[in-house]
Amino acid sequence: MTLVGDVDGPVDLGSGVSFFSHGRFLAKFDPEGHPLWASAPTVLPARVAVDAQGSLWTTTSEVSGVPHSIAKLGPDGEELWSKSLPGEVSALSPTGDGGVVLIIPFYGSVTYGGASFSAKGDTPSSDVLVLALDASGAVAWSTTIAAPLAPPPLPRGSMFLSAPDVAAMPSGGALVQAVVERLAVQPLEVTHERVVQRLGPSGEVLWARTFPAQRHSPAIRLVAAPDDGALMVADAGIGGSTDLGCYVHPGPGLLLQALDASGQPRWERSILGVMGSTRPSFDAAGNLVLVGVAQGWIDLGGGNLEGNAAAWRIFVARYAPDGAHLASRTYEGTPPPDAGWLHRGESRAQGSAVDPWGNVLLTGFYSGALDLGAGAFPDVPILEGPYTTRGFVAKLAP
Numbered sequence: 001m002t003l004v005g006d007v008d009g010p011v012d013l014g015s016g017v018s019f020f021s022h023g024r025f026l027a028k029f030d031p032e033g034h035p036l037w038a039s040a041p042t043v044l045p046a047r048v049a050v051d052a053q054g055s056l057w058t059t060t061s062e063v064s065g066v067p068h069s070i071a072k073l074g075p076d077g078e079e080l081w082s083k084s085l086p087g088e089v090s091a092l093s094p095t096g097d098g099g100v101v102l103i104i105p106f107y108g109s110v111t112y113g114g115a116s117f118s119a120k121g122d123t124p125s126s127d128v129l130v131l132a133l134d135a136s137g138a139v140a141w142s143t144t145i146a147a148p149l150a151p152p153p154l155p156r157g158s159m160f161l162s163a164p165d166v167a168a169m170p171s172g173g174a175l176v177q178a179v180v181e182r183l184a185v186q187p188l189e190v191t192h193e194r195v196v197q198r199l200g201p202s203g204e205v206l207w208a209r210t211f212p213a214q215r216h217s218p219a220i221r222l223v224a225a226p227d228d229g230a231l232m233v234a235d236a237g238i239g240g241s242t243d244l245g246c247y248v249h250p251g252p253g254l255l256l257q258a259l260d261a262s263g264q265p266r267w268e269r270s271i272l273g274v275m276g277s278t279r280p281s282f283d284a285a286g287n288l289v290l291v292g293v294a295q296g297w298i299d300l301g302g303g304n305l306e307g308n309a310a311a312w313r314i315f316v317a318r319y320a321p322d323g324a325h326l327a328s329r330t331y332e333g334t335p336p337p338d339a340g341w342l343h344r345g346e347s348r349a350q351g352s353a354v355d356p357w358g359n360v361l362l363t364g365f366y367s368g369a370l371d372l373g374a375g376a377f378p379d380v381p382i383l384e385g386p387y388t389t390r391g392f393v394a395k396l397a398p
Contacts, residue, residue, distance in 0.1 A: 001029045001361050001393060002056060004048045013038050026056065026077060029393060037077050051094030059089040072137065083137050086110035093168040098135035101174045103128060103163045113139035120146040128163040130176055130203065143203035145178050167222040172201030175222045175230050196232065198263060207263035221279050226286050228261040235276050258323060267323035273298040281354040286321040289360055291352035301325025307332055311346040316360060316396065333368040345369055345380065358398035365389040372396065
């Protein structure tokens with residue numbers, strides 16, 4: 001397991017206290033949860049991803065004249081190479097062969113790997129560069145996505161194109177999510193138009209799905225399925241509905257939609273409640289593993305799971321390839337053992353993954369008391385003063 005975290009001051013990852021003055025650290029643990037190494041990069045990585053070979057990909061933003069960059073670290077945390085980039089990376093996804101796919105919004109003209117790209121849009125960040133690098137950092141393929149020109153008269157409206165997520169596909173190519181934000185001045189109104197494109201191994205468009213324009217713009221994450229299908233997960237907040245083209249989810253909650261390899265819907269599931277999720281994963285059998293946090297009662301498909309409406313708790317659910325519910329449960333802080341505590345603890349999941357044997361790898365933090373099934377963690381009293389939490393890593397059986 002590879003862990004990326006933020007900390008201010010001393011932290012004990014299991015092998016003694018370390019002090020990371022830069023605020024962000026990288027650490028790796030063996031299959032039994034024992035720490036192997038930890039480091040604090042000199043330049044804070046903006047985004048980090050881990051590929052199937054255990055290598056780490058990190059990107060940095062431009063700081064004090066130092067350009068945007070990408071670096072590849074080996075499984076031991078040592079840098080293999082680094083390269084400058086023509087812009088800031090908004091999303092990245094490692095490929096199965098040791099490469100990576102990057103999303104870089106840009107305006108005007110940029111150059112990378114001997115190729116030049118010119119924006120077609122008329123507003124800053126109006127185009128998106130999709131850049132695939134191989135294991136050595138050389139360009140494997142590239143393409144651009146452009147927003148349509150704003151309709152006249154220009155002062156009445158403008159648009160902004162972003163690409164908040166990308167997922168490398170098992171057979172090559174990638175899924176890219178693009179969002180066009182349209183702003184109308186008279187009357188003042190903002191709408192969001194979303195499209196998901198399936199790019200082939202050379203960057204060609206194989207299919208695209210567009211979604212109805214909506215005022216509410218939920219966060220959507222893309223996940224590549226083992227059979228070259230896809231999963232979209234929308235975090236629908238309070239104050240708006242979410243429509244992925246099949247079902248209008250009233251919100252708040254989660255909306256899951258699975259697509260086949262041709263982009264056609266397989267199934268869709270709506271989960272109501274005050275909740276959020278980490279990026280889902282697929283196990284070797286093609287089952288979907290969903291991890292997140294919730295307040296109050298929720299029904300993940302197996303019946304109501306009661307919970308404290310005032311405290312966050314972790315949930316884990318598993319679904320079959322056809323979307324059928326297989327199992328689900330929650331992990332909630334225990335009641336306060338000391339009357340001096342202000343309230344009961346809470347637990348939050350910050351990241352999750354599934355290993356080749358179907359175990360769920362989980363990281364997060366908690367306050368109060370928490371037991372994930374292998375024995376209680378040390379209590380973190382909730383007293384007067386600064387809010388104190390304790391981080392954890394865990395491996396849950398299938």
